[in-house]
Amino acid sequence: MNLDDFSDLIERPDGAVRRDAEERRERLTVPSGALGRLDELGDWLAAAQGAVPVRAIRQPRVVLFAGDHGVASLDVSGRPAKGAHRLVRAVLEGGSPVAVLARRAEVPVRIVDAGLDCDPELLPDEVVRHRVRRGSGRIDIEDALSAEEAERAVRLGMAIADEEADSGTDLVVLGDLSVGGTTAAATLIAALCGTDASVVTGRGGAGIDDLAWMRKCAAVRDALRRARPVLGDQLELLAAVGGADLAAMTGFLLQSAVRRMPVILDGVVSAACALVGQRAAFRAPDWWLAGQLSGEPAQAKALDRMALNPLLDQGVTVGEGSGALLALPLVQAAAALAAELPERSGAEKDTIGAE
Numbered sequence: 001m002n003l004d005d006f007s008d009l010i011e012r013p014d015g016a017v018r019r020d021a022e023e024r025r026e027r028l029t030v031p032s033g034a035l036g037r038l039d040e041l042g043d044w045l046a047a048a049q050g051a052v053p054v055r056a057i058r059q060p061r062v063v064l065f066a067g068d069h070g071v072a073s074l075d076v077s078g079r080p081a082k083g084a085h086r087l088v089r090a091v092l093e094g095g096s097p098v099a100v101l102a103r104r105a106e107v108p109v110r111i112v113d114a115g116l117d118c119d120p121e122l123l124p125d126e127v128v129r130h131r132v133r134r135g136s137g138r139i140d141i142e143d144a145l146s147a148e149e150a151e152r153a154v155r156l157g158m159a160i161a162d163e164e165a166d167s168g169t170d171l172v173v174l175g176d177l178s179v180g181g182t183t184a185a186a187t188l189i190a191a192l193c194g195t196d197a198s199v200v201t202g203r204g205g206a207g208i209d210d211l212a213w214m215r216k217c218a219a220v221r222d223a224l225r226r227a228r229p230v231l232g233d234q235l236e237l238l239a240a241v242g243g244a245d246l247a248a249m250t251g252f253l254l255q256s257a258v259r260r261m262p263v264i265l266d267g268v269v270s271a272a273c274a275l276v277g278q279r280a281a282f283r284a285p286d287w288w289l290a291g292q293l294s295g296e297p298a299q300a301k302a303l304d305r306m307a308l309n310p311l312l313d314q315g316v317t318v319g320e321g322s323g324a325l326l327a328l329p330l331v332q333a334a335a336a337l338a339a340e341l342p343e344r345s346g347a348e349k350d351t352i353g354a355e
Helices: 003-009 015-026 037-049 070-074 084-092 097-105 147-166 181-193 210-230 234-241 244-258 268-280 297-306 322-340
Strands: 060-068 109-115 171-179 263-265 288-290
Touching: 003 234, 003 244, 003 268, 015 037, 015 322, 037 322, 060 084, 060 097, 060 147, 060 244, 060 322, 070 181, 070 210, 084 097, 084 109, 084 171, 097 109, 097 322, 109 147, 109 244, 147 234, 147 244, 171 181, 171 244, 171 268, 171 322, 181 210, 181 234, 181 244, 181 268, 181 297, 210 234, 234 244, 234 268, 244 268, 263 268, 263 322, 268 297
Parallel strands: 060 109, 060 171, 171 263, 263 288
Antiparallel strands: none
């Protein structure tokens, strides 16, 4: 497998349709620009759908990739190592932030176990049946995955994207359920952006004290030494310092772009996977939205590199796709306004919305 092959498979959203959407917007009863960024979102959705007026978002879906990372054993996370299955259980039982938000928004949640380090019997078969391996390697001293496992994980993500597209999902909110995932994400972003560990290392979703942050910096530094020699091959990079969940998310993002299925990114983990995807296929980020700015320095650097402007900045660090799910109503509102606002009659002036 060569991820660079995606560059030939991914096309940009339809530019001609976007121009048609912009021209239609100029004819609406609300003056162009009066709705701020919602105008831009409506045009982007029209181009992604290839339709003017834009269609309403009817089947959004939250997709969460779950995994444990061996580097968490260094006490670099606010959560216990090998504890990601507890995050999964909280979502399934409805007591996590993303579960509450998804229930309120009536959006289904799908969890994919790519690399949890727990007995499969602890979770439903529909969650664990895709597992690539039990936990990912400790990236400061060893590869996260073998080459074969990395390819299996990417293909898993591709298969999940195909299943969602085939089932009619028209927009995905993408997130992760991981322990140690932000350390791997920071390493990937530092490697791809050519920065030092201290520049990208944040305090994670659960928060860590200064000593844990120093340990995390050291882990990212050591992992970077292992990442730099394989920067020319994205699959090798994911095997060296990624993880099963990150490799699967990367495959999911790339295949979603192939299938013309828009995705809202959540935090630093999805941003890292998106950055790997951009390196493989430069047009792929045109299919993604940055849902929120989490405050993680690595996420901000990755989004800047991809020229993605976050929709929200609420400081949501909990992960799980929660911040991206908060942005979903904005995208839905943009679609509704672009589709349902009337056009002006021939002699009508732009008075609506004016002071």
